[in-house]
Amino acid sequence: xxxxxxxxxxxxxxxxxxxxxxxxxxxxxxxxxxxxxxxxxxxxxxxxxxxxxxxxxxxxxxxxxxxxxxxxxxxxxxxxxxxxxxxxxxxxxxxxxxxxxxxxxxxxxxxxxxxxxxxxxxxxxxxxxxxxxxxxxxxxxxxxxxxxxxxxxxxxxxxxxxxxxxxxxxxxxxxxxxxxxxxxxxxxxxxxxxxxxxxxxxxxxxxxxxxxxxxxxxxxxxxxxxxxxxxxxxxxxxxxxxxxxxxxxxxxxxxxxxxxxxxxxxxxxxxxxxxxxxxxxxxxxxxxxxxxxxxxxxxxxxxxxxxxxxxxxxxxxxxxxxxxxxxxxxxxxxxxx
Numbered sequence: 265x266x267x268x269x270x271x272x273x274x275x276x277x278x279x280x281x282x283x284x285x286x287x288x289x290x291x292x293x294x295x296x297x298x299x300x301x302x303x304x305x306x307x308x309x310x311x312x313x314x315x316x317x318x319x320x321x322x323x324x325x326x327x328x329x330x331x332x333x334x335x336x337x338x339x340x341x342x343x344x345x346x347x348x349x350x351x352x353x354x355x356x357x358x359x360x361x362x363x364x365x366x367x368x369x370x371x372x373x374x375x376x377x378x379x380x381x382x383x384x385x386x387x388x389x390x391x392x393x394x395x396x397x398x399x400x401x402x403x404x405x406x407x408x409x410x411x412x413x414x415x416x417x418x419x420x421x422x423x424x425x426x427x428x429x430x431x432x433x434x435x436x437x438x439x440x441x442x443x444x445x446x447x448x449x450x451x452x453x454x455x456x457x458x459x460x461x462x463x464x465x466x467x468x469x470x471x472x473x474x475x476x477x478x479x480x481x482x483x484x485x486x487x488x489x490x491x492x493x494x495x496x497x498x499x500x501x502x503x504x505x506x507x508x509x510x511x512x513x514x515x516x517x518x519x520x521x522x523x524x525x526x527x528x529x530x531x532x533x534x535x536x537x538x539x540x541x542x543x544x545x546x547x548x549x550x551x552x553x554x555x556x557x558x559x560x561x562x563x564x565x566x567x568x569x570x571x572x573x574x575x576x577x578x579x580x581x582x583x584x585x586x587x588x589x590x591x592x593x594x595x596x597x598x599x600x601x
Contacts, residue, residue, distance in 0.1 A: 274312055274425075277480040277500060281318035282307045283327055283467040285480045286441055287418055288541050290463055291549035291557045293447060294588070299406075300453060300545050301592065302331050302345070302446045303558070304465040308416070309440035309598065312425070317598075322357060322393055322413055322442040323349040326470050327479070329444055332369070334462035335454035339505040339538045343454050344369040346384065347411065347444055349393065357393035359411045359444075361404075362386055363452070372478070372503060397595035408447035414593035415585050416441040417558035421578040428567070434580045438597050445591035450545040458547075462540035464504055477501075483541040484552065485562035489570070490517040490536075504538035511537060522572035532569065558586055558593060 276284045286305045293299040306329065311318050323329065328348055332341040344364040349357050364384030387409070391402040394412025402409045421428075422435035455461060466481035480500050482488070491499050495513045502510075514533035518524045524532060541556060549555035552565050559582035567575045585594030 276311070277467070278469060280324060280327075280469070280479070281311065282321065282324040282442070283469060283479040284308060285465055285467055285482050286416070287485065288331075288463060288465045288483055288556070289417075289558055290461075290541060290543040290555040292545055297546070299447055299449055300455075300543075301590070302448065302453075302463070303592065304329065304331055304444050305414075305416070305418075305441045305593075306444070306467060307442040309413075309596075321351065321355065322395070323347075323359075323411065324467075324469065325349050325351045325357075328468040328476060329465075330468070331444075331446070331463065331465050333454055334504075334540065335459065337460065337462070339462060339503075339507075339540065341370045342366075343452075344384070345446060345448075348382075349411070356395070357411075359388065359391045359393055359409070360386060361388040361391065361407075361409050361446070396599040399591050399595070401590060406449045406452070408445075408590055410443065410445040410591035412442065413440055413596040413599075414443040414591065415439075415583065415596055417583055417586060417593050418562075419580050419583060420563045421580050423578070424563075428571075428575065428578075430578050432579065434583075437583065440596040440598055443591060443593050445593070447590055453545070455545045458544055461543045461545070462504070462538075463543055464540055481539075483539045484536065485556070486566040486570075487536065487539050490514045490533075504540050507538035518570065518572075521570050522574075524572055536569070558582070 289303040291301055293301055309318055331345040333343040335342040346362045346364055348360050351357050362384040368383045387407055388402050388404045391409055392400045394400045416436045416439040418436050419434050421430040422433045423430035464483035467479045468476045469479050471477045478501050491513055499510055511533045515529035518529040518532055543555035547554050549557050551560035551562050564577040
């Protein structure tokens with residue numbers, strides 16, 4: 265998987281599918297190199313443990329969804345794009361998008377100014393969330409925004425659930441996710457010239473007496489398979505700046521799964537952390553070297569690393585329902601929610 269089902273034993277974080285982060289994409293806007301496209305996907309449409317669809321409500325009103333950007337290479341957040349949702353009668357939802365910079369952007373949860381999830385500059389307010397096949401896009405100045413159900417762009421052989429015994433079938437071919445897509449000027453992302461940005465995404469939930477608590481986070485594809493049990497829980501609650509403490513756990517998995525020597529396992533683990541998606545807007549996107557597009561074969565990159573080159577691909581390719589224009593992901597398969 266990418267980051268789907270990233271809680272322990274394929275469970276959803278805190279048991280809530282709406283807070284399950286799945287993928288992060290970053291690539292230059294086609295035809296306009298002055299802007300970039302950021303997409304964070306959450307909420308898989310199917311529960312593999314219960315063998316049934318997840319809730320029809322796309323996003324958690326009691327949650328926060330964030331794209332975080334490090335602009336200077338210290339793995340600390342300098343800019344945050346934050347989305348909060350509200351529900352109304354009949355199951356409809358609306359979204360508010362904010363841009364937060366400085367100390368508030370670097371907040372880990374309940375620091376001053378973040379308790380209500382209402383800090384920073386409001387870029388979009390009351391944007392309609394797409395519940396069906398139509399992509400309801402909101403334009404606000406130099407920004408374009410989308411939130412709603414879409415076809416899951418991730419692709420991986422169904423054998424990924426069975427020790428990589430591939431069966432020639434894409435498990436995600438008929439699955440949906442909830443997507444948040446943002447078109448933004450590169451300058452608003454903190455990019456000046458050839459700047460290497462470090463991107464990551466997270467979901468948070470409100471806990472009475474505690475404030476905002478991080479439920480899930482990620483950037484690179486397929487990081488959580490390296491972790492089990494308490495390490496999985498600790499990793500999902502941590503910040504990229506603290507990821508050095510997980511090198512040992514990653515190295516242990518690499519020794520076990522890929523047959524790496526201890527020294528080589530620690531070296532490779534160090535290349536996977538901190539968990540940031542590095543992106544230079546002035547260069548074409550190509551995972552894992554620079555950003556990621558929805559058609560990049562992240563599973564093959566993951567397989568090559570985790571098997572020490574013994575397996576370099578699963579034979580599954582990108583989905584054919586991707587769009588050439590914003591929001592780039594195809595319409596959902598199930599529009600009857």
